[in-house]
Amino acid sequence: MAAVTAVVISMLVLLLPGATVEGHNITSILAKFPEFSTFNHYLTITHLADDINNRQTITVCAVNNAGMSDLLSKHLSVYAMKNVLSLHVLLDYFGAKKLHQITNGTALAATMFQATGTASGSSGFVNITDLKGGKVGFGSEDTGRTDATFVKSLQEVPYNISVIQISSMLPSGEAEAPTPEPAAVNITSLMSAHGCKNFAEALLASDAMKTYEDNIDGGLSVFCPLDDAFKGFLPKYKNLTVGGKQSLLEYHGVPVYQSMSMLKSSNGLMNTLATDGASKYDFTVQNDGQEVTIKTSIVTAKIVGTLIDQQPLVIFTIDKVLMPKELFKAALSPAPAPAPEADAPTAESPKSSKKKKHKSPPVSDSPSDSPADSPEGDVADQEADSNNAAEIKGFRFAAVALCFWFASLVM
Protein backbone atom coordinates (compact mmCIF):
# COMPACT_ATOMS: atom_id res chain seq x y z
CA MET A 1 0.00 0.00 0.00
CA ALA A 2 2.72 2.46 1.00
CA ALA A 3 4.65 1.59 -2.13
CA VAL A 4 1.62 2.19 -4.33
CA THR A 5 1.00 5.53 -2.63
CA ALA A 6 4.64 6.46 -3.21
CA VAL A 7 4.33 5.61 -6.89
CA VAL A 8 1.16 7.65 -7.19
CA ILE A 9 2.76 10.59 -5.43
CA SER A 10 5.83 10.46 -7.61
CA MET A 11 3.65 10.31 -10.71
CA LEU A 12 1.82 13.38 -9.48
CA VAL A 13 5.09 15.22 -8.90
CA LEU A 14 6.24 14.36 -12.41
CA LEU A 15 3.02 15.62 -13.88
CA LEU A 16 2.95 18.94 -12.07
CA PRO A 17 3.83 21.75 -14.46
CA GLY A 18 7.33 23.09 -13.97
CA ALA A 19 8.43 20.17 -11.85
CA THR A 20 9.95 18.41 -14.84
CA VAL A 21 12.52 20.91 -16.12
CA GLU A 22 14.18 22.69 -13.21
CA GLY A 23 17.51 24.37 -13.90
CA HIS A 24 19.75 25.82 -11.24
CA ASN A 25 19.46 29.35 -9.93
CA ILE A 26 22.78 30.73 -8.66
CA THR A 27 21.03 33.62 -6.92
CA SER A 28 18.95 31.34 -4.74
CA ILE A 29 21.84 28.91 -4.17
CA LEU A 30 24.03 31.71 -2.80
CA ALA A 31 21.13 33.30 -0.92
CA LYS A 32 21.38 30.38 1.50
CA PHE A 33 24.80 31.70 2.54
CA PRO A 34 24.48 35.28 3.84
CA GLU A 35 28.27 35.68 4.02
CA PHE A 36 28.28 35.65 0.20
CA SER A 37 25.68 38.40 -0.21
CA THR A 38 28.10 40.87 -1.84
CA PHE A 39 29.33 38.37 -4.42
CA ASN A 40 25.72 37.38 -5.09
CA HIS A 41 24.63 41.02 -5.43
CA TYR A 42 27.27 41.69 -8.10
CA LEU A 43 26.34 38.53 -10.01
CA THR A 44 22.85 40.00 -10.25
CA ILE A 45 23.65 43.57 -11.24
CA THR A 46 26.18 42.48 -13.87
CA HIS A 47 23.59 39.97 -15.22
CA LEU A 48 26.17 37.21 -14.88
CA ALA A 49 23.60 35.29 -12.85
CA ASP A 50 21.49 34.85 -15.99
CA ASP A 51 24.48 33.55 -17.92
CA ILE A 52 25.32 31.14 -15.12
CA ASN A 53 21.74 29.87 -14.93
CA ASN A 54 21.77 29.17 -18.63
CA ARG A 55 24.95 27.13 -18.63
CA GLN A 56 25.70 23.62 -17.52
CA THR A 57 28.89 21.93 -16.36
CA ILE A 58 30.24 25.01 -14.64
CA THR A 59 31.93 25.94 -11.38
CA VAL A 60 31.36 29.21 -9.57
CA CYS A 61 34.28 30.23 -7.34
CA ALA A 62 32.61 32.46 -4.78
CA VAL A 63 34.34 34.74 -2.29
CA ASN A 64 32.82 35.80 1.00
CA ASN A 65 31.99 39.38 1.96
CA ALA A 66 35.30 39.91 3.76
CA GLY A 67 37.18 38.71 0.68
CA MET A 68 35.25 41.10 -1.56
CA SER A 69 36.35 44.27 0.21
CA ASP A 70 39.68 44.57 -1.64
CA LEU A 71 37.89 44.39 -4.95
CA LEU A 72 35.24 46.90 -3.90
CA SER A 73 37.89 49.38 -2.80
CA LYS A 74 39.09 49.49 -6.43
CA HIS A 75 35.80 51.13 -7.46
CA LEU A 76 35.62 49.34 -10.78
CA SER A 77 32.96 50.15 -13.35
CA VAL A 78 30.14 47.64 -13.66
CA TYR A 79 31.69 46.45 -16.94
CA ALA A 80 35.08 45.74 -15.36
CA MET A 81 33.31 44.14 -12.40
CA LYS A 82 31.57 41.80 -14.82
CA ASN A 83 34.92 40.80 -16.34
CA VAL A 84 36.44 40.17 -12.92
CA LEU A 85 33.50 38.06 -11.75
CA SER A 86 33.33 36.14 -15.02
CA LEU A 87 36.94 35.06 -14.40
CA HIS A 88 35.52 33.27 -11.36
CA VAL A 89 33.13 31.13 -13.38
CA LEU A 90 34.93 28.05 -14.70
CA LEU A 91 33.50 26.35 -17.77
CA ASP A 92 33.94 22.88 -16.32
CA TYR A 93 32.56 21.01 -13.35
CA PHE A 94 34.90 20.86 -10.36
CA GLY A 95 33.43 19.33 -7.22
CA ALA A 96 35.58 19.09 -4.08
CA LYS A 97 36.58 15.54 -4.98
CA LYS A 98 37.71 16.35 -8.49
CA LEU A 99 39.68 19.36 -7.26
CA HIS A 100 41.76 17.15 -5.00
CA GLN A 101 42.34 14.54 -7.68
CA ILE A 102 43.46 16.57 -10.69
CA THR A 103 45.44 14.51 -13.19
CA ASN A 104 49.15 15.46 -12.92
CA GLY A 105 48.24 17.83 -10.09
CA THR A 106 47.48 20.85 -12.25
CA ALA A 107 44.91 21.99 -14.80
CA LEU A 108 43.97 25.10 -16.74
CA ALA A 109 40.27 25.91 -16.70
CA ALA A 110 38.67 28.15 -19.31
CA THR A 111 36.39 30.75 -17.75
CA MET A 112 33.40 32.81 -18.77
CA PHE A 113 35.78 35.77 -19.11
CA GLN A 114 37.68 33.85 -21.76
CA ALA A 115 34.40 32.96 -23.45
CA THR A 116 33.40 36.63 -23.83
CA GLY A 117 36.31 37.18 -26.20
CA THR A 118 37.41 40.22 -24.15
CA ALA A 119 40.35 38.33 -22.69
CA SER A 120 43.51 38.02 -24.71
CA GLY A 121 46.04 35.19 -24.62
CA SER A 122 46.03 33.21 -21.40
CA SER A 123 44.30 35.83 -19.26
CA GLY A 124 40.91 34.14 -19.41
CA PHE A 125 42.20 30.93 -17.86
CA VAL A 126 42.49 29.89 -14.25
CA ASN A 127 45.32 27.65 -13.14
CA ILE A 128 44.25 25.08 -10.56
CA THR A 129 47.09 23.29 -8.79
CA ASP A 130 47.07 20.66 -6.08
CA LEU A 131 49.48 21.98 -3.45
CA LYS A 132 51.27 20.21 -0.63
CA GLY A 133 49.19 19.27 2.37
CA GLY A 134 46.02 18.63 0.38
CA LYS A 135 45.44 22.28 -0.44
CA VAL A 136 44.18 23.35 -3.84
CA GLY A 137 45.50 26.62 -5.28
CA PHE A 138 43.84 28.95 -7.79
CA GLY A 139 45.44 31.68 -9.87
CA SER A 140 44.69 33.70 -12.96
CA GLU A 141 47.00 32.28 -15.61
CA ASP A 142 48.21 35.74 -16.67
CA THR A 143 49.69 36.48 -13.25
CA GLY A 144 51.51 33.14 -12.98
CA ARG A 145 50.80 33.11 -9.25
CA THR A 146 48.62 31.10 -6.93
CA ASP A 147 46.50 33.76 -5.28
CA ALA A 148 43.71 31.84 -3.60
CA THR A 149 42.99 28.44 -2.15
CA PHE A 150 39.94 26.21 -2.02
CA VAL A 151 38.01 26.69 1.23
CA LYS A 152 34.90 24.56 0.97
CA SER A 153 32.17 23.31 -1.26
CA LEU A 154 28.89 25.27 -0.98
CA GLN A 155 26.65 23.26 -3.27
CA GLU A 156 27.30 20.54 -5.82
CA VAL A 157 24.73 19.53 -8.43
CA PRO A 158 26.67 17.03 -10.55
CA TYR A 159 27.38 17.79 -13.34
CA ASN A 160 25.39 20.97 -13.83
CA ILE A 161 26.86 23.38 -11.32
CA SER A 162 29.37 23.33 -8.52
CA VAL A 163 29.54 26.33 -6.21
CA ILE A 164 32.71 26.50 -4.14
CA GLN A 165 34.31 29.04 -1.85
CA ILE A 166 37.85 30.21 -2.56
CA SER A 167 39.87 32.29 -0.10
CA SER A 168 40.07 35.53 -2.12
CA MET A 169 39.33 37.09 -5.48
CA LEU A 170 41.81 36.26 -8.25
CA PRO A 171 43.59 39.44 -9.31
CA SER A 172 43.86 39.93 -13.05
CA GLY A 173 45.16 43.11 -14.65
CA GLU A 174 43.25 42.42 -17.81
CA ALA A 175 39.89 41.69 -16.23
CA GLU A 176 40.16 44.80 -14.06
CA ALA A 177 41.24 47.06 -16.91
CA PRO A 178 38.83 49.88 -17.61
CA THR A 179 36.61 48.94 -20.53
CA PRO A 180 35.38 51.64 -22.88
CA GLU A 181 31.98 52.96 -21.89
CA PRO A 182 29.40 51.62 -24.34
CA ALA A 183 28.35 55.20 -25.11
CA ALA A 184 31.87 55.71 -26.46
CA VAL A 185 31.49 52.78 -28.83
CA ASN A 186 30.78 53.92 -32.39
CA ILE A 187 28.04 51.43 -33.14
CA THR A 188 27.84 52.14 -36.86
CA SER A 189 31.53 51.60 -37.46
CA LEU A 190 31.34 48.43 -35.37
CA MET A 191 28.44 47.23 -37.54
CA SER A 192 30.20 48.19 -40.77
CA ALA A 193 33.31 46.27 -39.76
CA HIS A 194 31.30 43.13 -39.04
CA GLY A 195 29.06 42.50 -42.02
CA CYS A 196 26.29 45.04 -41.40
CA LYS A 197 27.52 47.94 -43.54
CA ASN A 198 24.20 48.47 -45.31
CA PHE A 199 22.23 48.69 -42.11
CA ALA A 200 24.84 51.05 -40.61
CA GLU A 201 24.66 53.34 -43.64
CA ALA A 202 20.87 53.41 -43.48
CA LEU A 203 21.11 54.32 -39.78
CA LEU A 204 23.60 57.12 -40.39
CA ALA A 205 21.26 58.61 -43.00
CA SER A 206 18.23 58.58 -40.68
CA ASP A 207 17.00 60.28 -37.52
CA ALA A 208 16.78 56.76 -36.11
CA MET A 209 20.51 57.14 -35.34
CA LYS A 210 19.69 59.72 -32.68
CA THR A 211 17.08 57.42 -31.14
CA TYR A 212 19.71 54.69 -30.92
CA GLU A 213 22.28 57.02 -29.36
CA ASP A 214 19.78 58.38 -26.85
CA ASN A 215 18.97 54.88 -25.65
CA ILE A 216 22.43 53.32 -25.24
CA ASP A 217 23.00 54.46 -21.67
CA GLY A 218 19.68 53.18 -20.42
CA GLY A 219 20.08 49.79 -22.10
CA LEU A 220 19.86 48.89 -25.78
CA SER A 221 19.69 45.63 -27.70
CA VAL A 222 20.10 45.87 -31.46
CA PHE A 223 19.15 43.20 -33.99
CA CYS A 224 21.24 44.08 -36.98
CA PRO A 225 20.48 42.48 -40.38
CA LEU A 226 23.54 41.16 -42.23
CA ASP A 227 24.42 42.77 -45.57
CA ASP A 228 22.99 40.03 -47.78
CA ALA A 229 19.62 40.36 -46.09
CA PHE A 230 19.58 44.14 -46.16
CA LYS A 231 20.70 44.32 -49.80
CA GLY A 232 17.81 42.10 -50.85
CA PHE A 233 15.47 44.33 -48.91
CA LEU A 234 16.76 47.63 -50.34
CA PRO A 235 14.08 48.01 -53.07
CA LYS A 236 11.41 47.80 -50.38
CA TYR A 237 13.38 50.06 -48.07
CA LYS A 238 13.79 52.76 -50.71
CA ASN A 239 10.05 52.64 -51.26
CA LEU A 240 9.35 53.71 -47.67
CA THR A 241 8.77 57.32 -46.68
CA VAL A 242 11.38 59.08 -44.54
CA GLY A 243 9.24 58.36 -41.48
CA GLY A 244 8.74 54.77 -42.57
CA LYS A 245 12.48 54.27 -42.92
CA GLN A 246 13.00 55.68 -39.44
CA SER A 247 10.35 53.38 -37.96
CA LEU A 248 11.82 50.37 -39.73
CA LEU A 249 15.30 51.10 -38.39
CA GLU A 250 13.98 51.78 -34.90
CA TYR A 251 12.08 48.50 -35.09
CA HIS A 252 15.49 46.77 -34.98
CA GLY A 253 16.32 48.19 -31.55
CA VAL A 254 14.89 47.29 -28.13
CA PRO A 255 15.28 49.81 -25.30
CA VAL A 256 16.50 47.30 -22.73
CA TYR A 257 19.66 45.28 -22.36
CA GLN A 258 18.95 41.62 -23.18
CA SER A 259 21.93 39.28 -23.36
CA MET A 260 21.62 36.08 -25.37
CA SER A 261 20.89 34.05 -22.27
CA MET A 262 18.29 36.57 -21.12
CA LEU A 263 16.59 36.29 -24.50
CA LYS A 264 16.64 32.51 -24.21
CA SER A 265 15.01 32.58 -20.81
CA SER A 266 12.50 35.37 -21.45
CA ASN A 267 10.66 34.46 -24.60
CA GLY A 268 7.67 36.58 -25.54
CA LEU A 269 6.45 39.86 -26.92
CA MET A 270 8.94 42.73 -27.00
CA ASN A 271 8.48 46.43 -27.64
CA THR A 272 10.98 48.27 -29.81
CA LEU A 273 12.34 51.78 -30.23
CA ALA A 274 9.61 52.30 -32.84
CA THR A 275 6.83 51.47 -30.38
CA ASP A 276 4.77 54.58 -29.87
CA GLY A 277 1.29 54.44 -28.43
CA ALA A 278 -1.08 53.06 -31.02
CA SER A 279 1.81 51.93 -33.22
CA LYS A 280 2.80 48.72 -31.53
CA TYR A 281 5.83 47.80 -33.58
CA ASP A 282 6.46 44.75 -31.44
CA PHE A 283 7.80 41.29 -32.19
CA THR A 284 8.06 37.92 -30.53
CA VAL A 285 11.28 36.34 -29.29
CA GLN A 286 11.16 32.57 -29.37
CA ASN A 287 13.65 29.74 -28.86
CA ASP A 288 13.96 27.28 -31.68
CA GLY A 289 16.18 24.54 -30.30
CA GLN A 290 19.48 26.18 -29.45
CA GLU A 291 18.63 29.12 -31.72
CA VAL A 292 16.77 32.28 -30.88
CA THR A 293 14.33 33.63 -33.44
CA ILE A 294 12.61 36.98 -33.81
CA LYS A 295 9.11 36.68 -35.25
CA THR A 296 7.11 39.51 -36.73
CA SER A 297 3.78 38.62 -38.32
CA ILE A 298 5.60 38.68 -41.63
CA VAL A 299 9.10 37.25 -41.18
CA THR A 300 10.99 35.00 -38.82
CA ALA A 301 14.63 36.01 -38.46
CA LYS A 302 17.31 34.05 -36.68
CA ILE A 303 20.04 35.47 -34.45
CA VAL A 304 23.32 34.41 -36.05
CA GLY A 305 25.98 36.27 -34.08
CA THR A 306 26.91 38.84 -31.44
CA LEU A 307 28.91 41.95 -32.38
CA ILE A 308 29.21 43.32 -28.88
CA ASP A 309 27.82 42.34 -25.50
CA GLN A 310 28.81 44.97 -23.02
CA GLN A 311 26.06 45.86 -20.67
CA PRO A 312 24.06 48.09 -21.23
CA LEU A 313 24.65 47.57 -24.97
CA VAL A 314 24.33 44.39 -26.97
CA ILE A 315 24.28 44.07 -30.77
CA PHE A 316 23.23 40.82 -32.44
CA THR A 317 23.30 40.00 -36.13
CA ILE A 318 20.22 38.47 -37.75
CA ASP A 319 19.69 36.78 -41.11
CA LYS A 320 16.61 38.73 -42.26
CA VAL A 321 15.28 42.25 -42.12
CA LEU A 322 12.46 42.48 -39.57
CA MET A 323 9.32 43.63 -41.31
CA PRO A 324 6.71 45.13 -38.97
CA LYS A 325 3.08 44.65 -39.89
CA GLU A 326 2.57 48.38 -39.30
CA LEU A 327 4.63 49.08 -42.44
CA PHE A 328 4.02 45.98 -44.52
CA LYS A 329 0.39 45.27 -43.87
CA ALA A 330 -0.08 44.61 -47.57
CA ALA A 331 2.09 41.52 -47.20
CA LEU A 332 -0.33 40.31 -44.53
CA SER A 333 -3.67 41.14 -46.12
CA PRO A 334 -5.33 38.43 -48.18
CA ALA A 335 -3.82 38.17 -51.62
CA PRO A 336 -6.34 37.57 -54.44
CA ALA A 337 -5.76 33.81 -54.57
CA PRO A 338 -4.56 32.50 -51.11
CA ALA A 339 -6.66 31.78 -48.05
CA PRO A 340 -8.55 34.87 -46.81
CA GLU A 341 -8.36 33.96 -43.10
CA ALA A 342 -4.63 34.69 -43.15
CA ASP A 343 -4.73 38.00 -41.32
CA ALA A 344 -7.54 37.30 -38.90
CA PRO A 345 -5.69 36.12 -35.76
CA THR A 346 -2.69 38.48 -35.78
CA ALA A 347 -3.31 41.49 -37.98
CA GLU A 348 -4.27 44.80 -36.46
CA SER A 349 -7.59 46.43 -37.03
CA PRO A 350 -6.86 49.04 -39.68
CA LYS A 351 -6.78 52.12 -37.46
CA SER A 352 -3.21 53.39 -37.56
CA SER A 353 -4.24 56.94 -36.82
CA LYS A 354 -2.53 58.27 -33.69
CA LYS A 355 1.17 58.25 -34.44
CA LYS A 356 2.99 60.84 -32.43
CA LYS A 357 6.51 60.77 -33.72
CA HIS A 358 6.58 58.97 -37.02
CA LYS A 359 4.43 59.61 -40.02
CA SER A 360 4.72 56.38 -41.86
CA PRO A 361 1.80 55.35 -44.04
CA PRO A 362 1.90 51.67 -44.85
CA VAL A 363 3.31 51.01 -48.28
CA SER A 364 1.60 48.60 -50.56
CA ASP A 365 3.56 45.57 -51.53
CA SER A 366 2.92 43.15 -54.31
CA PRO A 367 2.14 39.68 -52.94
CA SER A 368 4.57 38.08 -55.39
CA ASP A 369 7.66 39.39 -53.57
CA SER A 370 6.42 38.66 -50.08
CA PRO A 371 9.15 37.09 -47.92
CA ALA A 372 9.93 33.40 -47.65
CA ASP A 373 8.02 32.91 -44.40
CA SER A 374 4.50 33.53 -45.52
CA PRO A 375 2.11 35.03 -42.98
CA GLU A 376 -0.25 32.13 -43.54
CA GLY A 377 2.52 29.74 -42.50
CA ASP A 378 3.22 31.77 -39.39
CA VAL A 379 -0.34 31.93 -38.28
CA ALA A 380 -0.76 28.22 -38.87
CA ASP A 381 2.37 27.55 -36.79
CA GLN A 382 1.09 29.66 -33.96
CA GLU A 383 -2.23 27.91 -33.96
CA ALA A 384 -0.51 24.55 -34.03
CA ASP A 385 1.64 25.62 -31.05
CA SER A 386 -1.27 26.70 -28.92
CA ASN A 387 -3.21 23.59 -29.84
CA ASN A 388 -0.29 21.46 -28.69
CA ALA A 389 -0.06 23.37 -25.45
CA ALA A 390 -3.76 22.87 -24.86
CA GLU A 391 -3.44 19.17 -25.57
CA ILE A 392 -0.53 18.78 -23.18
CA LYS A 393 -2.41 20.63 -20.44
CA GLY A 394 -5.45 18.48 -21.08
CA PHE A 395 -3.35 15.38 -20.94
CA ARG A 396 -1.78 16.46 -17.67
CA PHE A 397 -5.14 17.14 -16.16
CA ALA A 398 -6.52 13.77 -17.27
CA ALA A 399 -3.45 11.97 -15.94
CA VAL A 400 -3.61 13.72 -12.58
CA ALA A 401 -7.33 12.92 -12.29
CA LEU A 402 -6.57 9.30 -13.13
CA CYS A 403 -3.94 9.16 -10.39
CA PHE A 404 -6.38 10.49 -7.79
CA TRP A 405 -8.97 7.98 -8.85
CA PHE A 406 -6.39 5.18 -8.66
CA ALA A 407 -5.19 6.36 -5.26
CA SER A 408 -8.73 6.45 -3.90
CA LEU A 409 -9.24 2.85 -5.09
CA VAL A 410 -6.15 1.43 -3.38
CA MET A 411 -6.32 3.40 -0.12
Ligand SMILES: *[C@@H]1O[C@H](CO)[C@@H](O)[C@H](O)[C@H]1NC(C)=O
Ligand atom coordinates in the same frame (compact mmCIF):
# COMPACT_ATOMS: atom_id res chain seq x y z
C1 LIG B 1 20.70 19.71 -14.85
O1 LIG B 1 20.22 20.64 -15.81
C2 LIG B 1 19.23 20.11 -16.67
C3 LIG B 1 18.87 21.19 -17.67
O2 LIG B 1 18.58 22.41 -17.03
C4 LIG B 1 18.02 19.67 -15.88
O3 LIG B 1 17.07 19.09 -16.76
C5 LIG B 1 18.46 18.65 -14.85
O4 LIG B 1 17.36 18.32 -14.05
C6 LIG B 1 19.56 19.23 -13.98
N1 LIG B 1 20.03 18.23 -13.06
C7 LIG B 1 19.92 18.38 -11.76
C8 LIG B 1 20.46 17.25 -10.93
O5 LIG B 1 19.40 19.37 -11.26
Ligand SMILES: *[C@@H]1O[C@H](CO)[C@@H](O)[C@H](O)[C@H]1NC(C)=O
Ligand atom coordinates in the same frame (compact mmCIF):
# COMPACT_ATOMS: atom_id res chain seq x y z
C1 LIG C 1 16.39 33.03 -9.10
O1 LIG C 1 16.09 33.26 -7.74
C2 LIG C 1 15.89 34.63 -7.42
C3 LIG C 1 15.71 34.77 -5.92
O2 LIG C 1 15.69 33.56 -5.26
C4 LIG C 1 14.68 35.15 -8.18
O3 LIG C 1 14.48 36.52 -7.89
C5 LIG C 1 14.94 34.99 -9.67
O4 LIG C 1 13.81 35.39 -10.41
C6 LIG C 1 15.27 33.55 -9.99
N1 LIG C 1 15.67 33.46 -11.38
C7 LIG C 1 15.10 32.61 -12.23
C8 LIG C 1 15.62 32.62 -13.63
O5 LIG C 1 14.21 31.85 -11.90
Ligand SMILES: *[C@@H]1O[C@H](CO)[C@@H](O)[C@H](O)[C@H]1NC(C)=O
Ligand atom coordinates in the same frame (compact mmCIF):
# COMPACT_ATOMS: atom_id res chain seq x y z
C1 LIG D 1 50.09 14.17 -17.48
O1 LIG D 1 51.50 14.14 -17.68
C2 LIG D 1 51.91 13.25 -18.68
C3 LIG D 1 53.45 13.20 -18.67
O2 LIG D 1 53.98 14.51 -18.54
C4 LIG D 1 51.37 13.72 -20.02
O3 LIG D 1 51.73 12.84 -21.05
C5 LIG D 1 49.84 13.77 -19.93
O4 LIG D 1 49.30 14.31 -21.13
C6 LIG D 1 49.40 14.65 -18.75
N1 LIG D 1 47.95 14.55 -18.61
C7 LIG D 1 47.21 15.64 -18.52
C8 LIG D 1 45.73 15.39 -18.39
O5 LIG D 1 47.65 16.77 -18.54
Ligand SMILES: *[C@@H]1O[C@H](CO)[C@@H](O)[C@H](O)[C@H]1NC(C)=O
Ligand atom coordinates in the same frame (compact mmCIF):
# COMPACT_ATOMS: atom_id res chain seq x y z
C1 LIG E 1 49.95 26.28 -13.06
O1 LIG E 1 50.89 27.06 -12.35
C2 LIG E 1 51.96 26.29 -11.79
C3 LIG E 1 52.79 27.24 -10.94
O2 LIG E 1 52.95 28.46 -11.52
C4 LIG E 1 52.75 25.66 -12.91
O3 LIG E 1 53.80 24.88 -12.39
C5 LIG E 1 51.81 24.77 -13.71
O4 LIG E 1 52.50 24.23 -14.83
C6 LIG E 1 50.61 25.57 -14.19
N1 LIG E 1 49.67 24.62 -14.76
C7 LIG E 1 49.30 24.62 -16.04
C8 LIG E 1 48.34 23.57 -16.44
O5 LIG E 1 49.70 25.45 -16.83
Ligand SMILES: *[C@@H]1O[C@H](CO)[C@@H](O)[C@H](O)[C@H]1NC(C)=O
Ligand atom coordinates in the same frame (compact mmCIF):
# COMPACT_ATOMS: atom_id res chain seq x y z
C1 LIG F 1 31.01 56.69 -36.33
O1 LIG F 1 31.63 56.22 -37.50
C2 LIG F 1 31.02 56.68 -38.70
C3 LIG F 1 31.72 55.97 -39.84
O2 LIG F 1 31.39 54.62 -39.83
C4 LIG F 1 31.12 58.18 -38.78
O3 LIG F 1 30.50 58.65 -39.95
C5 LIG F 1 30.43 58.78 -37.57
O4 LIG F 1 30.59 60.17 -37.55
C6 LIG F 1 31.01 58.19 -36.28
N1 LIG F 1 30.20 58.67 -35.17
C7 LIG F 1 30.73 59.17 -34.08
C8 LIG F 1 29.78 59.58 -33.03
O5 LIG F 1 31.94 59.34 -33.95
Ligand SMILES: *[C@@H]1O[C@H](CO)[C@@H](O)[C@H](O)[C@H]1NC(C)=O
Ligand atom coordinates in the same frame (compact mmCIF):
# COMPACT_ATOMS: atom_id res chain seq x y z
C1 LIG G 1 6.76 50.38 -54.11
O1 LIG G 1 5.50 51.02 -53.92
C2 LIG G 1 4.66 50.94 -55.05
C3 LIG G 1 3.42 51.78 -54.80
O2 LIG G 1 3.12 51.85 -53.44
C4 LIG G 1 4.32 49.48 -55.33
O3 LIG G 1 3.50 49.36 -56.45
C5 LIG G 1 5.62 48.71 -55.57
O4 LIG G 1 5.35 47.35 -55.73
C6 LIG G 1 6.57 48.90 -54.41
N1 LIG G 1 7.84 48.27 -54.72
C7 LIG G 1 8.49 47.46 -53.88
C8 LIG G 1 9.77 46.91 -54.32
O5 LIG G 1 8.03 47.20 -52.77
